[in-house]
Amino acid sequence: MYPAAFEYHAPASVREALGLLGQYKDDAKLLAGGHSLVPMMKLRLAQPKHLIDLKKIPGLSYIKEDGGAIAIGAMTTHWQVESSALLKQKCPVLSETAAVIGDPAVRNLGTIGGSLAHADPAADMPATIIAHGAEFVCEGPKGRRTVKVDDWFLGLMSTAVKEDELLVEVRVPLWAGKTGGAYLKFPHPASRFAVVGAAAVVTLDGAGKCTKAGVGITGAGIKAVRARDVEAGLVGKNLDQATIEAAAAKAAEGVDVQADLQGSVEYKSHLCRVFARRALEAAVKRARG
Amino acid sequence: MKLPVKMTINGQTTSHEVEPRLLLVHYIRENVGLTGTHVGCDTSQCGACTILMNGQAVKACNLFAVQADGASIQTIEGLAKNGELHPIQQGFWEKHGLQCGFCTPGMIMAACQLLERYPTPTEEQIRHQLEGNLCRCTGYHNIVKAIQWAAETMAAKK
Ligand SMILES: Cc1cc2nc3c(=O)[nH]c(=O)nc-3n(C[C@H](O)[C@H](O)[C@H](O)COP(=O)(O)OP(=O)(O)OC[C@H]3O[C@@H](n4cnc5c(N)ncnc54)[C@H](O)[C@@H]3O)c2cc1C
Numbered sequence: 543m544y545p546a547a548f549e550y551h552a553p554a555s556v557r558e559a560l561g562l563l564g565q566y567k568d569d570a571k572l573l574a575g576g577h578s579l580v581p582m583m584k585l586r587l588a589q590p591k592h593l594i595d596l597k598k599i600p601g602l603s604y605i606k607e608d609g610g611a612i613a614i615g616a617m618t619t620h621w622q623v624e625s626s627a628l629l630k631q632k633c634p635v636l637s638e639t640a641a642v643i644g645d646p647a648v649r650n651l652g653t654i655g656g657s658l659a660h661a662d663p664a665a666d667m668p669a670t671i672i673a674h675g676a677e678f679v680c681e682g683p684k685g686r687r688t689v690k691v692d693d694w695f696l697g698l699m700s701t702a703v704k705e706d707e708l709l710v711e712v713r714v715p716l717w718a719g720k721t722g723g724a725y726l727k728f729p730h731p732a733s734r735f736a737v738v739g740a741a742a743v744v745t746l747d748g749a750g751k752c753t754k755a756g757v758g759i760t761g762a763g764i765k766a767v768r769a770r771d772v773e774a775g776l777v778g779k780n781l782d783q784a785t786i787e788a789a790a791a792k793a794a795e796g797v798d799v800q801a802d803l804q805g806s807v808e809y810k811s812h813l814c815r816v817f818a819r820r821a822l823e824a825a826v827k828r829a830r831g
Numbered sequence: 832m833k834l835p836v837k838m839t840i841n842g843q844t845t846s847h848e849v850e851p852r853l854l855l856v857h858y859i860r861e862n863v864g865l866t867g868t869h870v871g872c873d874t875s876q877c878g879a880c881t882i883l884m885n886g887q888a889v890k891a892c893n894l895f896a897v898q899a900d901g902a903s904i905q906t907i908e909g910l911a912k913n914g915e916l917h918p919i920q921q922g923f924w925e926k927h928g929l930q931c932g933f934c935t936p937g938m939i940m941a942a943c944q945l946l947e948r949y950p951t952p953t954e955e956q957i958r959h960q961l962e963g964n965l966c967r968c969t970g971y972h973n974i975v976k977a978i979q980w981a982a983e984t985m986a987a988k989k
């Protein structure tokens with residue numbers, strides 16, 4: 543399959559990339575790992591006249607500790623996230639999430655920035671990023687701005703990054719105290735995308751009471767969402783099995799669950815509850831250590 | 832507008848002028864004439880087109896040739912040395928890891944990366960690492976055995 547013809551640009555800096563975006567506007571598309579965009583171009587669902595490849599821009603691929611957070615460059619690949627010693631030690635759920643995206647070849651080229659900018663409703667990383675309360679750094683002609691994760695996912699494949707901006711960094715707050723997390727999904731048997739996926743991060747105080755909880759759900763609706771009702775059922779409580787089950791029972795509330803080829807609304811809502819419970823059980827076990 | 836691309840494929844430098852929309856797999860097969868890399872699904876699902884780019888397994892049907900400008904590429908044709916099969920190729924022979932053979936070049940290139948990252952893989956690791964490569968014939972069991980055979984042979988040679 544051949545995509546429609548386009549002009550290829552490989553800028554050497556963010557500034558140059560922003561210049562090209564400003565020049566070609568709607569006719570341009572940014573290219574990161576190409577593992578969402580290229581298939582769409584081959585099917586001619588996307589026909590950009592100009593493709594701006596971010597791969598040759600130095601300094602967009604890194605994982606480092608920076609002021610109470612782990613900063614991850616937008617062009618960092620899923621494999622780099624999966625295999626990062628720093629993340630495995632400080633934020634293991636990110637590595638574990640990256641490790642179940644697609645297959646090794648997809649992870650070698652697909653990027654965290656591409657995944658979060660593309661916002662596929664069945665993508666894995668959005669759930670984990672929501673559970674961690676991450677932040678996004680975008681760069682545009684007027685400089686950089688930070689967007690909170692709750693303001694990031696706007697709708698079906700739509701995010702807060704503006705047309706004249708690049709997502710340049712994702713910032714994940716460091717875990718404090720007794721914290722544990724997990725991401726679990728029911729994978730589509732062919733594509734490995736999440737039919738439903740749930741991420742949970744919980745923090746406990748010395749007495750074992752939950753002081754903070756983040757729960758993200760992906761796959762079920764048109765975009766990944768924070769499961770607020772589940773979180774509310776956890777904070778301030780001792781996370782025994784009954785509490786976890788009662789909280790997880792609300793996992794489909796606030797999710798605009800969509801029926802599709804993978805299942806009915808009822809079935810996918812059920813998966814939300816089951817995977818939220820399993821993710822919470824695993825997270826609490828880890829937080830207790 | 833055509834663009835110049837230059838890359839090293841199995842140790843040999845190639846350069847051509849190509850349209851930006853030319854896929855890397857077609858560049859390798861049609862411009863360079865190495866037809867060991869197959870096109871199966873053409874939708875980045877099956878892994879028949881897997882090659883190594885700068886040492887990493889990638890699906891060549893999901894990349895443009897211009898993205899590989901300057902890269903070092905390895906295809907199935909580059910594995911055997913002086914007429915001697917690579918241990919992974921030998922493993923597929925020994926353990927009957929193929930039937931029609933269509934998926935085999937991609938399987939073997941994926942296995943190269945697998946054994947580089949996990950030199951003594953468990954069966955579960957082998958199966959997880961091959962999730963991007965589909966085989967419609969073998970049922971995978973003999974492919975797993977072939978890779979186990981290769982891992983043991985490569986470890987013994989070290
Ligand atoms: C066979 C297959 C299986 C897959 N399975 C899974 C799976 O199980 N789970 C999963 O989560 N994903 C899966 N994916 C998707 C994969 O993770 C993609 O890599 C990812 O969604 C997009 O990242 P990319 O770097 O490839 O982005 P691209 O495809 O290059 O770009 C995607 C979109 O984001 C925009 N964009 C990219 N980078 C930026 C940036 N820095 N700033 C602003 N906009 C940007 C692009 O313009 C484009 O519109 C799969 C893909 C394939 C091909």
Ligand code: FES
Nearest residue numbers: 871872873878892
């Ligand atoms: S032909 Fe490339 S993945 Fe199937």
Ligand code: FES
Nearest residue numbers: 930932966967968
């Ligand atoms: S041997 Fe026929 S597809 Fe694998």
